Amino acid sequence: MSRIVLGTLAAMLCLTTGAQAQTILSAETAAPNTTPGISIIALSEAAAKAGVADIQVTSGQTLTNSVQNVAEGKTDIAAAPFILPFLLSKGVGPYAGLGAEKGAELADELAVLYTYRISVQGLFAFDSSNISGWDGLEGKTIFNGPPRGAALTNARLLIKTNTGLEEGSGYTGVQVNWGQAVKTMQDGSADAFVLPMSFPDPRVSASLASGNMTIFSVSKEVYDSEAFNNVAKLPGTVKFSMPIEDMGYGDGITVVSEDGTFRGPGTVGADIVNKSMDFALAKSLTTAAIENIESIYHAKAPFMPVTWHGETAIEITDMCGPNPLKYHPGAVAAWEEAGYTLPDCAK
Template sequence: MRHTTRKVAGAIAAVSLSLCATAAGAETVRIETGTSAGLTTLIPQLLAKSLSNEGVDFRINADQTLTRSALSLGVGRIDAAIVPPPAFNAMSRGVGPYKDSADQAKATAAELRSLFPFAGGVFHPIVWADSGIETWEDMRGKRIFIGPPAGAANQQITTLIRLASGGFEPDKDYTPVRLGWGAAIPSFQDGQFDVLVMSSPAGGAAIEQIGLQRKIRLIGVPAEVLKTEEWAEQLEVTGETNAVIAPGTYSGQDNSDEEIAVPAYAMVFAVNRKMDDDLAYIITKTYWENIDEYKKSVAELAQLPTSEPLAGNNIPLHPGAVRYYEEEGMAIPDRLMANQ
């Protein structure tokens, strides 16, 4: 895929969550994102700044539970949302957090279309270095944060714990703690739970800040687990991949000399299928034309892959996005081509 770049001025901190000062007549896009400290919000923030030059105004509502945002998107209450692939999978089948309204969830899922996926980050299993927890077995009977209530991360994290520990189940072998992402780190620091499984880019500032208060330890997935068929099957279902947190990534990490094996997860920038084709095209094109500059401007984005632009995506593409990829000469998998 060809890439051109534009100048992205200033640091990411200067990007407002609501870019209101746009030109008269700008196209407004209401979008819901995940934690304000993660890539699910950072990517739309950067894209919003680029799109302001195209007459498009992003109104970003961060720190949302993305399984609910997917529903809001499907019924047209918002125009775009960051959707985890497992959430769309569950939504399409009416299971998991959607089991109580399965028929509605399936119908709503049919209204979603994608523009592009991106690497959302990696799961960080974190404990205090002086907690006595050094292995997954040591987590037996402990309180473990598993993500927001009804969030897609619940399934991903509980499955991670089950496979890495050799069979731990919530409410039996440990106490699951469900809170919004925004409350996760302060609650961990206050001692409300023993293990924090946090989603963040490797090297994320939020994780670094935890270790400045008190030494932390990261618990990786055992090598023998990574070789199992069940682990491989889980990665395929969730759109995850194997990743590592390199030695020396965090200054406050007690075992910083170790390479920590963890799963990396994808996120999808999704829109309602009724979005105007030209608008969907502009958003998609602007993202890819600026991706190299985004990666240069923010260190946490250096991990973003561009060699496989559709990797991790399981939501059919919007026609406007299809137009862009076809212009770039990309072969689009049949599974990502919508019927309408």
């Protein structure tokens, strides 16, 4: 009898200790070679390594839809540029069909595990296109993102801030899904590209097979202007600068700037969950991420060590202010137990 009891207790113990590891979660993210794509994939590996959950990742998604899916409880985790929850909370832009009341209701369902810089919006072109810079875009055809999403919204705004040009009247916009981005860059469909970039950026590097390219910094004058500062006040946008020598590019890439510094608007966001997620699960996911920032996140791609994973300062995370999202209580506990300080307005 004692053996039966001991065997039953052992079986129960195995079930108890393995229960969390058997949790199956769904996640949506952007293309797997982008910062949000890699971030979610890294989270899935960290969660599996820690025995927290099995995260089934669907990449190549339009994050506009992914954010709404998390808010509606259809997906457990998603990568989210902060401009999207803001637009959702107002029921405008890509969420205009929902209306302000429903949009605000859905946005209130979202919570943050951790933040990071998704990309820096920038202008680049093949040298053969004879694009001189921002002042050479009038009348040109510009690939500026997927048909729907934050990247397209940000690109149109950046072009207008730098040149005053509107899509349709000042230039022709080309939009394709991210999976077709490199092909579109290489096949001559556009004269120039205003897209999110990492440093070094895999789409830029892959396109070098079709010729040398030049990346154009935002000028110091525009960067310091009231118009650009207003752009940087948008949820999920921060001013970004980096020495050209630290951008990680080699032969075939020229970066044009007045003073050896690349400047542009940085897009920040987070890996998000529904606020109804269990406290312990959100805490365990966040702890797994924090403990593996260097070993998994930074090791995934050459650009990942400079994407601000593990940063919590407001000027980098862009939490608080017009950004409607706050950290999940479980994430707050994980960060604080790991020795980090989170601003009260973000809890």
